[in-house]
Amino acid sequence: MSGFDIQRRPLKSGSTVLLFVLAFVLSGHCCPDKCVCSSQTVKCPNQGLDAVPNSIPAKTKILFLTGNNISNISRASFPTRLELLTDLYLSGNNMKHVEAMVFDNLPNLSRLDLSNNSFLTFDENAFPQDNNLQFLNLSRSFLNHSFVDVVLEFLHSANLLHLTTLDLSNNDLVILPDGIFSSLSNLTSLSLQNSSLISVQNVTLKSPQLRDLDLRNNSLRTLDSSTLVELSVKPDLQLQLSGNPWRCNCIIDEMLMWLKNSTQVTDKQDLTCAEPESLRHQPLLQVELSQLKCSSDMERVLETSYVFLGLVLALIGVIFLLVLYLNRKGIKRWMYNIRDACRDHMEGYHYRYEINSDPRLANLSINSDV
Numbered sequence: 090m091s092g093f094d095i096q097r098r099p100l101k102s103g104s105t106v107l108l109f110v111l112a113f114v115l116s117g118h119c120c121p122d123k124c125v126c127s128s129q130t131v132k133c134p135n136q137g138l139d140a141v142p143n144s145i146p147a148k149t150k151i152l153f154l155t156g157n158n159i160s161n162i163s164r165a166s167f168p169t170r171l172e173l174l175t176d177l178y179l180s181g182n183n184m185k186h187v188e189a190m191v192f193d194n195l196p197n198l199s200r201l202d203l204s205n206n207s208f209l210t211f212d213e214n215a216f217p218q219d220n221n222l223q224f225l226n227l228s229r230s231f232l233n234h235s236f237v238d239v240v241l242e243f244l245h246s247a248n249l250l251h252l253t254t255l256d257l258s259n260n261d262l263v264i265l266p267d268g269i270f271s272s273l274s275n276l277t278s279l280s281l282q283n284s285s286l287i288s289v290q291n292v293t294l295k296s297p298q299l300r301d302l303d304l305r306n307n308s309l310r311t312l313d314s315s316t317l318v319e320l321s322v323k324p325d326l327q328l329q330l331s332g333n334p335w336r337c338n339c340i341i342d343e344m345l346m347w348l349k350n351s352t353q354v355t356d357k358q359d360l361t362c363a364e365p366e367s368l369r370h371q372p373l374l375q376v377e378l379s380q381l382k383c384s385s386d387m388e389r390v391l392e393t394s395y396v397f398l399g400l401v402l403a404l405i406g407v408i409f410l411l412v413l414y415l416n417r418k419g420i421k422r423w424m425y426n427i428r429d430a431c432r433d434h435m436e437g438y439h440y441r442y443e444i445n446s447d448p449r450l451a452n453l454s455i456n457s458d459v
């Protein structure tokens with residue numbers, strides 16, 4: 090038996106080597122299963138793939154893997170170096186995890202579309218230190234709000250010095266994690282459209298190159314004075330601000346003055362008030378400073394104070410009734426006393442009445458009146 094084993098071993102390793110060589114050759118020239126290849130583009134969209142196909146041709150520049158079922162990508166997803174690959178499209182894969190060093194074999198990757206996924210984790214070492222990434226699409230990328238901080242952590246740690254365009258639209262961000270853009274020193278275009286943002290403080294502070302900021306369809310009610318200062322010192326920055334529920338009361342006056350004079354807001358004609366009721370749908374540019382009132386707040390304050398007053402009065406009433414109840418004996422005594430006093434008084438009155446009812450005396454008193 091052992092002799093048979095010794096005979097087989099060289100044969101087995103020989104075929105492995107042959108297969109390896111074959112795979113190597115194929116990887117350079119053949120199109121992967123379920124993909125369509127044309128010159129330097131490989132397209133494998135909507136094929137139900139659950140992993141990146143191996144044997145992507147080495148000369149590939151653009152790779153489409155959209156609408157598949159690739160739930161995570163790791164270093165093993167790109168086992169061979171694809172020196173020329175610049176564009177990678179992975180949107181709509183319901184992807185959950187991006188693991189460490191996944192892009193190490195894609196040194197020229199500059200355009201990465203990871204939109205429309207449901208990330209739970211994103212390793213901060215996903216990109217190599219000397220990466221060349223310029224465009225990153227993370228639109229509609231998080232499962233829900235709970236994962237925003239964890240997933241976006243990589244933006245400060247990864248060395249994305251060449252990143253110029255970042256799309257974070259359609260994510261339920263609400264507030265931006267602290268210093269999220271502080272390492273993106275070359276960022277010029279940032280979309281935060283439809284991201285439920287309620288405040289945009291300190292967004293532009295650390296991005297000296299920012300030229301284009303899309304803040305449409307968020308939940309902004311006003312821009313406070315520190316934000317206005319931040320924006321004013323960047324005259325080259327263009328902003329889009331429509332589709333926000335601007336609250337046109339006394340608080341917004343500073344922003345309104347800034348807006349009327351500003352050339353930075355490209356869609357300033359489309360900004361409208363959402364509150365108060367009387368100014369709803371009114372274009373912001375047509376609102377006069379004299380129309381900005383805080384009366385609705387005053388009314389609310391008054392309303393609460395009326396309710397409070399009512400409660401206090403009710404409490405006083407209850408205490409009064411309680412005191413009456415506890416003193417019921419004393420009160421009864423007091424009532425008797427009063428009754429007795431009344432009786433005495435009434436008797437005296439009765440006497441006087443009797444005198445008054447005497448006709449002779451009555452005539453006398455009438456005459457004396459005249």
Ligand SMILES: *[C@@H]1O[C@H](CO)[C@@H](O)[C@H](O)[C@H]1NC(C)=O
Pocket residue numbers: 137139158160
């Ligand atoms: C995607 O993969 C999951 C398992 O990871 C599987 O349950 C599901 O059926 C797959 N969906 C499609 C459309 O292939």
Ligand SMILES: *[C@@H]1O[C@H](CO)[C@@H](O)[C@H](O)[C@H]1NC(C)=O
Pocket residue numbers: 140160161162163165166186
């Ligand atoms: C995906 O993640 C799971 C769990 O983290 C792991 O077991 C699996 O190997 C990963 N798949 C790939 C292709 O990285």
Ligand SMILES: *[C@@H]1O[C@H](CO)[C@@H](O)[C@H](O)[C@H]1NC(C)=O
Pocket residue numbers: 156180181182183205
């Ligand atoms: C997002 O991806 C899913 C498949 O995962 C697809 O059905 C859907 O149409 C995509 N949505 C958008 C807006 O691209």
Ligand SMILES: *[C@@H]1O[C@H](CO)[C@@H](O)[C@H](O)[C@H]1NC(C)=O
Pocket residue numbers: 172173196197
């Ligand atoms: C790819 O990157 C290498 C260095 O990493 C560079 O020499 C080469 O010109 C790049 N190719 C393309 C097409 O950008």
Ligand SMILES: *[C@@H]1O[C@H](CO)[C@@H](O)[C@H](O)[C@H]1NC(C)=O
Pocket residue numbers: 180202204205226227228256
């Ligand atoms: C990001 O991807 C979405 C589709 O998922 C697309 O609508 C959007 O235009 C892309 N963003 C950019 C900046 O190209």
Ligand SMILES: *[C@@H]1O[C@H](CO)[C@@H](O)[C@H](O)[C@H]1NC(C)=O
Pocket residue numbers: 232233234235
């Ligand atoms: C987010 O998704 C996780 C996992 O599905 C869930 O446990 C959590 O409740 C969700 N959080 C929110 C705010 O929807």
Ligand SMILES: *[C@@H]1O[C@H](CO)[C@@H](O)[C@H](O)[C@H]1NC(C)=O
Pocket residue numbers: 250251274275
């Ligand atoms: C910004 O990008 C340019 C060109 O891509 C590059 O030369 C420069 O080093 C980058 N700036 C920083 C601070 O990395």
Ligand SMILES: *[C@@H]1O[C@H](CO)[C@@H](O)[C@H](O)[C@H]1NC(C)=O
Pocket residue numbers: 259260261283284
């Ligand atoms: C806005 O973003 C939410 C996720 O936060 C998404 O469900 C919704 O479809 C987006 N709306 C539009 C018009 O894209």
Ligand SMILES: *[C@@H]1O[C@H](CO)[C@@H](O)[C@H](O)[C@H]1NC(C)=O
Pocket residue numbers: 267290291
């Ligand atoms: C903005 O930055 C200033 C100074 O760095 C800091 O005091 C303030 O708390 C920041 N505001 C927000 C909302 O992060």
Ligand SMILES: *[C@@H]1O[C@H](CO)[C@@H](O)[C@H](O)[C@H]1NC(C)=O
Pocket residue numbers: 282283305306332
């Ligand atoms: C903003 O939202 C409205 C209604 O939800 C939608 O009709 C509009 O297309 C959205 N605009 C942008 C720029 O997403």
Ligand SMILES: *[C@@H]1O[C@H](CO)[C@@H](O)[C@H](O)[C@H]1NC(C)=O
Pocket residue numbers: 350351352
């Ligand atoms: C209006 O804007 C110009 C620059 O665009 C500035 O010089 C001027 O001081 C501004 N005026 C007011 C009243 O803010």
